[in-house]
Amino acid sequence: MSRLEDLKARIKAALPGLECVIAWQKGYDPLHNTPLFIRTEADVDKLEWGPLNVHNPAVYLPSFRGKKIGVVVKGCDSRSVVELLQEGLIDRDDVVIFSMPCTGVIDLTKVKARIAAAGTTAGAVTAVATDGNTVSVTAGGETLTLPLEQVAADKCGSCQFPNAVLSDQFVGDPAAPITPKAPVAADLATLDALSVPERMAFWRYQMERCIRCYACRNACPLCVCRDHCIAQSREPHWLTQEDTSTEKFFFQVVHAMHLAGRCTECGECQRACPMDIPILALKKHLNRTIHDLFDYQAGVDPQAIPPLLQFKVEEDNIKERGW
Amino acid sequence: MPVLTGRELRIVGFLCNWCSYGGADTAGVGRFGQPTDLRIIRVPCSGRIDPLFIAKTLISGADGVLVSGCHPRDCHYAEGNFYARRRLEVLKRFLPILGIDPARFDYTWVSASEGQRWQKVVTAFTDQIHALGPAPRYSDVAPELLAKVAAVIGQGGNRVAA
Amino acid sequence: MAAVKYISRDKLPQWLAALAQDRRVLVPVAEGDGVVFRPYDPAKEPIFGSDATAPPKSAVFPACQELFRYEQTKDAENPDKSTLELIPNLEMPATVVFGAKPCGARGFLIFDRVYQGKKFPDPYYKAARDATVFVTMACAKVENTCFCHWVGSGPADPAGSDVLLTPVGDGYTVEAVSDKGAPLLDSPLLTDGAAKAAEAEAVKTATREALGEAPDISSAPQALLDAFNDMDFWRDQSDKCLSCGACTFLCPTCYCFTITDEPAGLNGRRMRSWDACMHFQFTLEASGHNPRPTKAHRLKNRVGHKFSYYPTLHEGLIACCGCGRCIKSCPVSVDIREIVQNAVARSKA
Numbered sequence: 001m002s003r004l005e006d007l008k009a010r011i012k013a014a015l016p017g018l019e020c021v022i023a024w025q026k027g028y029d030p031l032h033n034t035p036l037f038i039r040t041e042a043d044v045d046k047l048e049w050g051p052l053n054v055h056n057p058a059v060y061l062p063s064f065r066g067k068k069i070g071v072v073v074k075g076c077d078s079r080s081v082v083e084l085l086q087e088g089l090i091d092r093d094d095v096v097i098f099s100m101p102c103t104g105v106i107d108l109t110k111v112k113a114r115i116a117a118a119g120t121t122a123g124a125v126t127a128v129a130t131d132g133n134t135v136s137v138t139a140g141g142e143t144l145t146l147p148l149e150q151v152a153a154d155k156c157g158s159c160q161f162p163n164a165v166l167s168d169q170f171v172g173d174p175a176a177p178i179t180p181k182a183p184v185a186a187d188l189a190t191l192d193a194l195s196v197p198e199r200m201a202f203w204r205y206q207m208e209r210c211i212r213c214y215a216c217r218n219a220c221p222l223c224v225c226r227d228h229c230i231a232q233s234r235e236p237h238w239l240t241q242e243d244t245s246t247e248k249f250f251f252q253v254v255h256a257m258h259l260a261g262r263c264t265e266c267g268e269c270q271r272a273c274p275m276d277i278p279i280l281a282l283k284k285h286l287n288r289t290i291h292d293l294f295d296y297q298a299g300v301d302p303q304a305i306p307p308l309l310q311f312k313v314e315e316d317n318i319k320e321r322g323w
Numbered sequence: 324m325p326v327l328t329g330r331e332l333r334i335v336g337f338l339c340n341w342c343s344y345g346g347a348d349t350a351g352v353g354r355f356g357q358p359t360d361l362r363i364i365r366v367p368c369s370g371r372i373d374p375l376f377i378a379k380t381l382i383s384g385a386d387g388v389l390v391s392g393c394h395p396r397d398c399h400y401a402e403g404n405f406y407a408r409r410r411l412e413v414l415k416r417f418l419p420i421l422g423i424d425p426a427r428f429d430y431t432w433v434s435a436s437e438g439q440r441w442q443k444v445v446t447a448f449t450d451q452i453h454a455l456g457p458a459p460r461y462s463d464v465a466p467e468l469l470a471k472v473a474a475v476i477g478q479g480g481n482r483v484a485a
Numbered sequence: 486m487a488a489v490k491y492i493s494r495d496k497l498p499q500w501l502a503a504l505a506q507d508r509r510v511l512v513p514v515a516e517g518d519g520v521v522f523r524p525y526d527p528a529k530e531p532i533f534g535s536d537a538t539a540p541p542k543s544a545v546f547p548a549c550q551e552l553f554r555y556e557q558t559k560d561a562e563n564p565d566k567s568t569l570e571l572i573p574n575l576e577m578p579a580t581v582v583f584g585a586k587p588c589g590a591r592g593f594l595i596f597d598r599v600y601q602g603k604k605f606p607d608p609y610y611k612a613a614r615d616a617t618v619f620v621t622m623a624c625a626k627v628e629n630t631c632f633c634h635w636v637g638s639g640p641a642d643p644a645g646s647d648v649l650l651t652p653v654g655d656g657y658t659v660e661a662v663s664d665k666g667a668p669l670l671d672s673p674l675l676t677d678g679a680a681k682a683a684e685a686e687a688v689k690t691a692t693r694e695a696l697g698e699a700p701d702i703s704s705a706p707q708a709l710l711d712a713f714n715d716m717d718f719w720r721d722q723s724d725k726c727l728s729c730g731a732c733t734f735l736c737p738t739c740y741c742f743t744i745t746d747e748p749a750g751l752n753g754r755r756m757r758s759w760d761a762c763m764h765f766q767f768t769l770e771a772s773g774h775n776p777r778p779t780k781a782h783r784l785k786n787r788v789g790h791k792f793s794y795y796p797t798l799h800e801g802l803i804a805c806c807g808c809g810r811c812i813k814s815c816p817v818s819v820d821i822r823e824i825v826q827n828a829v830a831r832s833k834a
Contacts (some may be wrong), residue, residue, distance in 0.1 A: 020724075027818040027820075028629070028630070028812060028818055028820045028822075028823070029629045029630075032818045033818075034725060034817055034818040034819075035724070035725035035817050037721070037724040037725065055816070055817055059727065060724075060725075109518055113518075121535065121626070121628060122628075123627070123628020123629050123630055123631070123813075124626070124628065124629070125629070205516075205517075206517055208516065209516050209517070209519050209521045209538075209539070211539060211548065211730075211731075211734040211735065212548070212730075212734070212759075213729050213730040213731040213733070213734045213735075213761070214729050214730055214764070215727065215729040215730070215731045215816050217729070218727040218728055218729040219727055219729070219816050226728070226765070227765035227766070232764070232766055234745075240745070240747050240756075241549050241743070241745050241756055241758035242549050242747075242756070242758075243547065243548040243549035243758070268816070271816065272727070272729070272731075272816035274519075274538065274539075274731045274735055274810075274814035274816075275517075275519040275521070275538055275539070276517060276518030276519050276538075277517065277519075278517070
């Protein structure tokens with residue numbers, strides 16, 4: 001039987017003991033899949049696996065605490081599950097993790113740009129076919145065959161975790177990590193190349209179109225405060241409701257700082273943004289700092305304590321200035 | 324007290340109650356002269372300082388922020404400054420990606436008896452901020468800079484296509 | 486019915502520049518990877534013919550608006566006394582929103598019934614609404630998320646617009662829809678469009694046909710009420726929802742707000758800003774009780790409001806313009822069409 005059939009069989013076997021199993025199914029059009037909450041055997045048959053599974057299902061786990069739940073994850077999603085375990089936000093005994101090796105997911109904005117360049121719109125897509133390496137999109141009667149590596153999410157181009165870091169049921173042969181084409185991720189390289197005043201202008205420009213919907217916050221698996229977020233509290237009063245770029249940018253600073261040492265770079269914040277604002281760069285930069293200072297990566301070892309929740313009396317990499 | 328316009332810049336200090344605030348007191352009692360730009364906010368411990376305090380202070384328009392606590396191993400609460408050291412170092416390295424000069428923020432350790440050290444630190448930091456001048460504001464970015472950055476971003480330039 | 490006029494595409498920048506002489510002209514432009522309405526800048530080419538990421542809602546209903554400033558002055562003779570002065574801010578710039586799709590302008594018909602009702606007319610809304618003229622562009626192509634025809638509208642629906650442009654060949658026919666819009670047709674850049682009128686009608690018909698048949702959702706108001714207590718149904722509809730506010734803030738018809746005060750010593754400002762019923766805080770009461778504690782409750786309210794409660798209160802007008810932004814921009818692809826149809830099917834079963 002195929003890998004997918006094997007996975008479905010294992011989920012069906014585990015289902016009776018579980019509240020539900022979170023996975024993916026077809027969405028409203030051939031370009032979109034959407035999260036699936038499997039409660040019955042009939043639901044299992046809707047399960048889809050492939051490059052359209054862009055969502056991180058770990059975001060739903062904390063709200064199911066206290067119940068036994070299953071989740072199907074890609075490698076990057078599994079790091080979020082591990083980070084939730086590191087922080088005690090979910091219980092290992094209550095989560096059954098299913099996974100298969102992943103060869104990448106699409107970045108819908110890149111696909112839309114390619115479709116637009118071909119003279120039609122994503123809203124006219126009638127069929128999408130994928131194999132491991134290409135995505136064929138049929139729109140307005142024409143079929144575009146796009147190499148997956150050209151339209152994949154940026155994170156996929158340097159994926160070190162194509163297989164779940166932690167799982168109960170892993171179906172298939174493990175995939176190899178990807179050697180990144182460039183030493184520094186493209187969005188970080190863009191910012192590195194700008195001077196400090198230019199970076200201020202960059203964020204001022206980018207945050208202008210933010211609509212403060214908090215999709216970035218709510219799509220983040222680690223932003224568990226969401227109903228009680230300080231961005232919306234009056235006591236303490238961190239932010240006003242003003243519609244200025246500065247106010248909206250400060251929220252991103254709060255979000256990034258609260259994720260320091262916790263963010264697994266799943267990229268959901270950026271993917272969820274309806275205005276396509278490149279906010280992942282802030283967290284990537286912080287992760288680079290955390291890695292340089294503490295030789296640490298979030299969401300890899302369930303027993304590890306995040307670096308900002310511990311300390312060393314003599315720090316290896318913090319050299320303070322003399323006065 | 325209002326900032327002495329044209330002579331003072333807005334520098335905010337977060338000082339831990341036990342060591343650094345005591346040290347600043349010692350400097351005062353000893354009549355050690357120092358620039359008056361720095362205005363102090365007292366906190367119980369440097370470990371109480373949320374790095375976002377500093378970020379908000381700078382984004383709201385302060386020209387400089389100085390944090391001072393007990394020397395590591397001498398924290399009044401035993402461990403607070405160990406956590407602070409990690410958080411503040413991370414923050415200092417984060418500021419440049421936000422478009423804020425990291426030289427506008429520094430953290431230091433001054434004990435209650437170190438009045439002269441406090442004078443030296445405040446003088447050095449104030450001079451450092453004066454050399455940098457008033458801080459640029461997010462609300463006041465020059466249109467040419469915005470246009471330049473818009474050109475770098477382009478349309479569809481947010482995403483990398485090979 | 487006034488005469489149809491015509492403007493060629495290459496004359497559009499001149500018309501925009503002429504309008505911008507004495508008014509704020511908002512056009513859809515690219516900003517990064519998004520398309521948003523910004524004041525017209527001749528150096529930036531407007532993007533017509535596709536739906537802007539965000540609708541021009543802010544032109545009339547700003548994301549954050551100062552309602553008034555307040556100033557307290559203490560009496561020098563008697564410090565216990567102070568006087569309070571309220572300084573309202575009713576200055577709304579004359580605005581032309583140019584190039585929205587008809588669905589973007591139609592949203593304000595839903596606003597009008599709430600904000601310009603007899604009982605509590607809103608002076609801030611009225612000032613902005615009166616100051617704004619909508620020049621919309623009929624659609625020549627449809628997306629698979631368009632469902633304006635489900636809610637009594639269509640790709641060339643003039644309702645809500647003041648001037649309607651229809652793309653024909655190398656230009657646009659220009660029709661005045663309202664008295665407010667008619668003066669715009671006096672521009673010397675416009676020529677007689679009678680010869681193009683038939684072509685324009687053909688474009689409108691073809692686009693409408695491309696949308697196909699709308700399903701019958703006339704039973705939706707009752708069906709949604711029937712499902713009110715079925716929390717398993719709403720759990721299934723809302724399982725994947727992230728409870729953010731993307732759908733609400735991008736919706737041309739969503740009109741809810743919150744009021745916050747920003748004090749600065751004795752003075753301050755009262756601000757009105759957008760609020761989303763999808764957020765937990767929307768119905769959070771001071772006691773801590775929340776009548777809509779889960780996202781299932783909140784999604785039930787959102788869909789119910791748009792397709793049941795509002796139409797029942799307002800002579801069948803559905804509080805949705807079918808633009809499909811909520812579907813396109815939802816991070817997890819919640820599809821309001823699917824939810825309405827599921828409710829209808831549930832009642833039939």
